[in-house]
Amino acid sequence: xxxxxxxxxxxxxxxxxxxSCSVLAWKCPDIHVHVVDVSHDTIKQWNSHNLxxxxxxxxxxxxxxxxxxxxxxxxxxxxVREADMIFISVNTxxxxxxIGKGKAADLQYVEVCARKIAEVANGPKIVVEKSTVPxxxxxxxxxxxxxxxxxxVSFQVLSNPEFLAEGTAIENLVNPDRVLIGGEESSxxxxxxxxxxxxxxxxxxxxxxxxxxxxxxxxxxxxxxAFLAQRVSxxxxxxxxxxxxxxxxxxxADAVGRDSRIGSKFLHASVGFGGSCFEKDLLSLVYIAxxxxxxxxxxxxxxxxxxxxxxxxxxxQRITASLFNTVTDKAxxxxxxxxxxxxxxxxxxxxxxxxxxxxxxxxxxxxxxPKVERQQIMNDLTSTxxxxxxxxxxxxIHIYTDPYQAVIDTxxxxxxxxxxxxxxxxxxxxxxVMKKPAFLFDGRKIIDHxxxxxxxxxxxxxxxxx
Ligand code: NAD
Ligand code: UGA
Numbered sequence: 207x208x209x210x211x212x213x214x215x216x217x218x219x220x221x222x223x224x225x226s227c228s229v230l231a232w233k234c235p236d237i238h239v240h241v242v243d244v245s246h247d248t249i250k251q252w253n254s255h256n257l258x259x260x261x262x263x264x265x266x267x268x269x270x271x272x273x274x275x276x277x278x279x280x281x282x283x284x285x286v287r288e289a290d291m292i293f294i295s296v297n298t299x300x301x302x303x304x305i306g307k308g309k310a311a312d313l314q315y316v317e318v319c320a321r322k323i324a325e326v327a328n329g330p331k332i333v334v335e336k337s338t339v340p341x342x343x344x345x346x347x348x349x350x351x352x353x354x355x356x357x358x359v360s361f362q363v364l365s366n367p368e369f370l371a372e373g374t375a376i377e378n379l380v381n382p383d384r385v386l387i388g389g390e391e392s393s394x395x396x397x398x399x400x401x402x403x404x405x406x407x408x409x410x411x412x413x414x415x416x417x418x419x420x421x422x423x424x425x426x427x428x429x430x431x432a433f434l435a436q437r438v439s440x441x442x443x444x445x446x447x448x449x450x451x452x453x454x455x456x457x458x459a460d461a462v463g464r465d466s467r468i469g470s471k472f473l474h475a476s477v478g479f480g481g482s483c484f485e486k487d488l489l490s491l492v493y494i495a496x497x498x499x500x501x502x503x504x505x506x507x508x509x510x511x512x513x514x515x516x517x518x519x520x521x522x523q524r525i526t527a528s529l530f531n532t533v534t535d536k537a538x539x540x541x542x543x544x545x546x547x548x549x550x551x552x553x554x555x556x557x558x559x560x561x562x563x564x565x566x567x568x569x570x571x572x573x574x575x576p577k578v579e580r581q582q583i584m585n586d587l588t589s590t591x592x593x594x595x596x597x598x599x600x601x602x603i604h605i606y607t608d609p610y611q612a613v614i615d616t617x618x619x620x621x622x623x624x625x626x627x628x629x630x631x632x633x634x635x636x637x638x639v640m641k642k643p644a645f646l647f648d649g650r651k652i653i654d655h656x657x658x659x660x661x662x663x664x665x666x667x668x669x670x671x672x
Contacts, residue, residue, distance in 0.1 A: 211332075211401055212238060215289035217319045219243035219252055219278060221259055221375070221482075221551070222336060222368050223295030228267045229379040231276035233409040240277045240285040252278035260550045260577055263376035283326045291332045291401065293366075294319045294347075298337045300486050309493040311340050311486070320347045324354035327361070332398045334364045338427050338487060340494055344388070344420045362398035364389045365420045367427035372481065373548030385415045388423025428494075431487040432507055437472040438479045439513040445475040445669030446520065455669025456651065475669045477560065477622055477649030478517040480545030482553035485511055518556050521668065522563035525647050528666055529617060534568035537616040537641075541609060542623025542650070543575040543583055550577035557622035558586050560649070564620075565599050572604045572612040576625055580605045610636065618645035619663075624652045633658050 216227040219241045231239040243249050251258035257268060268276070279285065286292055296315040301307050316337055323333060333351065335344055344363050351361040365388035370378040385406050389395040399417050406415055418426070445455040455475045463470030479485075488511045495504035526533050545555035552558060561571055565587065573583055583605055588596040606612035609628075613619060613636045621628055629652055637644050646663040648655065655672065659665050665672055 211290045211405060212236075213289045214239050214291045214293065214405075215285040216241045216293040216295055216336075217243075217282065217286075217322075218293075218295035218297070218315075218337070219245070219248050219258075220295065220297060221261075221372060222370065223293065224252060224257075224259060224278075225261055225264055225370065225375045226295065226336065226368055226379055227293070228264060228271065228276060229376065230405070231271040231274075232267045233380075234405060235275055237405070238275050238277075239271075240279065240289065242279055242282045242285045244280070244282070246280055249278050249280050260548075261375045262373070262548055267376060282322060286323055286326050286331075287328055289331065291334060291405075292323055293334045293336045295336045295368075298339055298486075299482075300489055306493050309489040309496075311338070311490045311493075313339065313343060313346075316343060316347065317350070320350040323361075324351050327356075327359050329358060330360045332362050332364060332401060334366045334402060336366050336368050338367060338431075338483065338490075339424060340428075340490055341421050341424045344424065360394075362389070362394050363420070364395075364398055364402055365423040366402060367423060369427075369430065372551055373546055380409065382410065382414065385410055386423045386426055387415065387417045388420040389417070390420065428487050428491045431483055432491050432510065434472055435479055435484040435488055435514070436507075436510045438474075438476070438484075439510045439517075441473045441475045442478065442517040442668075443513050445517075448669040449671055452671055453669075458669075475651060476517075476556075476624075477521045477668065478514045478556040480553070480555040480557075481551070485514070485554055518559045519563065521647070521649055522560045524666060525560075525564065525618065525620060525645075526567055528645060528647070528664070532567075533564055533617075535570065536618075537570045537572060538564060539609075539613045539616045539619045540571050540573045541575075541612075541619060541621045541628050542625055543573055543578045543586075544623050544625075547623055547625045548577075550575075550579065550582075552578055552582055552586050555586075555623075556649070558592065560620070560622060561587055561603075562592050565593070565602050568602070570602045570604070572606055572616060574606045574609045574612040575623065576627060610639075614639045615641060617641045618647060620647045620649065621652065622649050624650040629653055633663070634661050637661055637663060 214237055216223045223241055227239050227241045248258050298311045301310045301312040344365050348363045367386055387399050387402050389399040403415055441459055448455040459473040462468055463473050488507050492504045492508045543557045544552055588600050593599045643664050646658055646665045648667040651667050655665050
């Protein structure tokens, strides 16, 4: 394959496909970028003022490029036919059925894309797999494509995993620590890698672009997420020790992180990690290790996830225990429902799990989150996955758009997401309308604890006893 890339298509207009291709279009005005999806609603939103995802800076980028060299549509066939290079950015959730249920990555959507490309391609194509996949996925995409080659049609498959984090996606895409391009060691593979490198060169320096084998590339993605999750679980495990012996996990994290070999990032103890990927990718790694008959390796990574569940449950139990061992019929104000700040995403949010735990105990919860839509919260807490009694649970949930209203007549404030605005609230004013004794549980360690204790709150946080 030898060509200059003029047309790029991306299948999957989710967090990754939508934001990465918007930045690609912005940085490469000479390239026509067409993002497609099966969902009509999602595409309608990408073409409106109200984008389907919230990311700081994304609106501006889309506004500048949409209609010029960035297009969103449901016309998958046309986009694939016209493209020289096709990114696959569809979801790869944990399987909920059959072999590998609860652990293995579900590759059905990736496979549909491979078959679609094979069906409609009418010329040479470079297929770039951006979704996070287990290590054999590029092989089976190659297999499907190879079995469907027609005269004049050829395929090269590359792996180009995405490392953006939600809430900082644009920043991460514009200035990534590194970009991985994995491909086959053949002349076709190498020239495809050069084509993709050429695209990234529009804004990323050569020394930040790593070319490697397809398998190394895919495994690096899973390993990176596993290492990050492992750091959070490590500091959370230490936080439990701190609570038991009276040490302060922030002091420990700060001092540990000053060792330049360890580093200070991702050592913030919390109510546990959430998001669509850490748990999914850890479980995918566990499944791969099991499949390769490496049970010790599987157990090691499984435990990183187990500690995360332990941390969430432990915090929920501490709330109930502190409120005199019962929350039944007590109103509690919950601040934050997203899995981290600066996103409206609630996938695998620790808040879902802790709210469910409190609802199970019969608590009434008043939820406020600056970005999560009311309907999303309701769906998350009343779905069949969350509860067997949706009607009873629904009556216990109230959603607020004003945090000062949410705290009226509550026994406690529970902080579950680290939104900056929670730091600057007037907690004195809040305390005055709450039941006494009033409690504050800071699951994210973001507010000034000495100050709220002085105001009269019974204060609890992770990894420290007052
Ligand atoms: P998402 O669920 O937000 O988006 C996936 C989109 O693909 C959906 O809009 C869906 O309708 C569409 N889709 C599914 N099958 C399709 C098909 N056959 N044809 C056309 N469209 C189809 O998912 P996401 O968060 O963007 O994640 C995508 C992949 O990227 C996953 O593998 C994930 O692990 C990985 N990833 C995600 C993040 C993140 O922060 N969200 C970061 C890095 C990597
Ligand atoms: C994570 C990775 O950071 C990205 O590099 C990766 O591309 C992405 O997963 C993915 O593959 O989907 P993301 O899940 O968006 O990104 O957000 P993170 O910033 O990694 O946070 C994950 C969770 O860990 C959040 O719930 C966060 O609150 C929690 N966390 C993070 C902590 O509890 N403590 C920390 O010190 C850091």
